[in-house]
Amino acid sequence: xxxxxxxxxxxxxxxxxxxxxxxxxxxxxxxxxxxxxxxxxxxxxxxxxxxxxxxxxxxxxxxxxxxxxxxxxxxxxxxxxxxxxxxxxxxxxxxxxxxxxxxxxxxxxxxxxxxxxxxxxxxxxxxxxxxxxxxxxxxxxxxxxxxxxxxxxxxxxxxxxxxxxxxxxxxxxxxxxxxxxxxxxxxxxxxxxxxxxxxxxxxxxxxxxxxxxxxxxxxxxxxxxxxxxxxxxxxxxxxxxxxxxxxxxxxxxxxxxxxxxxxxxxxxxxxxxxxxxxx
Numbered sequence: 001x002x003x004x005x006x007x008x009x010x011x012x013x014x015x016x017x018x019x020x021x022x023x024x025x026x027x028x029x030x031x032x033x034x035x036x037x038x039x040x041x042x043x044x045x046x047x048x049x050x051x052x053x054x055x056x057x058x059x060x061x062x063x064x065x066x067x068x069x070x071x072x073x074x075x076x077x078x079x080x081x082x083x084x085x086x087x088x089x090x091x092x093x094x095x096x097x098x099x100x101x102x103x104x105x106x107x108x109x110x111x112x113x114x115x116x117x118x119x120x121x122x123x124x125x126x127x128x129x130x131x132x133x134x135x136x137x138x139x140x141x142x143x144x145x146x147x148x149x150x151x152x153x154x155x156x157x158x159x160x161x162x163x164x165x166x167x168x169x170x171x172x173x174x175x176x177x178x179x180x181x182x183x184x185x186x187x188x189x190x191x192x193x194x195x196x197x198x199x200x201x202x203x204x205x206x207x208x209x210x211x212x213x214x215x216x217x218x219x220x221x222x223x224x225x226x227x228x229x230x231x232x233x234x235x236x237x238x239x240x241x242x243x244x245x246x247x248x249x250x251x252x253x254x255x256x257x258x259x260x261x262x263x264x265x266x267x268x269x270x271x272x273x274x275x276x277x278x279x
Contacts, residue, residue, distance in 0.1 A: 001207070002135045003149040006127050015043045022091070025050035027110050029058050033066040033103045037073050037094040037113035044088030053084055057093065066097035074115060124157045129165040132191050136203045145204035145232035147224075151212045162208060166192045166225060167245065192227055195245075204230040207240070218260045218269045237262075 007016055019040055026038065036057075060082050072079025073094055082093040096112055128150065135148045164170070168186035175181040186194065193199035209222035223241040226233070236242045238257035243250055260267055 001147045001149055002138065003151070004131060004135055005151040005153055006124075006131050007153050018047050019043055022048055022050060022089075023111055023114075025054060026057070029054045029061075029110055031058065031061050031108075031110045032105055033098050034061050034064065034069075034110075035096040035098060035108075035112035036061075036110050037096055037115065038111055039074065039092040039094075039115035040090075041092060042088065042090035044086075046087060048087060048089045053086075053091075056084075057082065061095060064095055066100075066103060069095050069097050071096060073113060122154075122156055124152075124154055124161040125164040125169055127154075128152070128157075128161060129189075129191050132165060132203070132206060136191070136200055142202065145230060145234045146202055147205040147207055147234055148203060149207040149222075150209075152208060152210045157210065162206075162225065163250075164190070166190050166206065168194060195228070198227070198229045201227060201229060201231045203227060204232055204234040205236075215270050217263060218258075218265055218267075221255060221259065 022040070023038070026036065064080060070079045071094075072081075080095050082095075084091040084093070092115075094113075098108075102108075131150060132148055136146065139146070168188055168190035170184050171187045172182055173185045174183070188194055188197070191200055192203075204227050206225040207222050208225060209220050212220050212222075221239070221241055223243055224234075224236040226236075226242060226244045228245045236253075236255075239255050239259050239262045241255055242253045245251075259265075260269060
């Protein structure tokens, strides 16, 4: 089994890590009366120094009156706004007043709203197909079946994206001069090919899960997509769903075992109070 994670189209893993470092730094500032909305409009090629940014953010927030600040997000011209440009980075911040009976406590996470900065075209099909192709060809010929496991960390990936990556994207086919003949067909751009012309039979399965994290390990059930005609078939663990192309439809089987039992974790996981306050 080969495992990897995808973050979506046009997202660089290094840029994602640098942006997360900025989030972590901002969350350490003292802001007892405000949360912040952050809009990352541009990510620099290098890590952003945050000492001066955090100091000036704290000064800006401390000068604001939470009872007088008008809530305005994004590019709304109304309301307070703090812009920051440095080393190729472009950030915008908006203050969000803390509820009156909860103000004065400095130990809360400051960032409350995250904005992407600009609209983007989503193409999860190409990203997933490219990931499978890269991992599926990494080892050459094997004497055991190969499974690629992918943790999908994008917000809008759905089953149709998976079907498009494995079995082809939807296209419109019609006879020239006869628009009434138009019909939807799958293109021959799927990694596993089409019925009668199956490809990459060494990759017996694709194990797909969404946003797996330690606190979700008992909730997010992975799905094993099985190759319709593998060289060596594989069987799913009892805690996985399975999906298999059967003729023209998808046959789905639910797991017969619980993830909590598999990992030796209690039914209510994680236990304890989430984000307890230190009095």
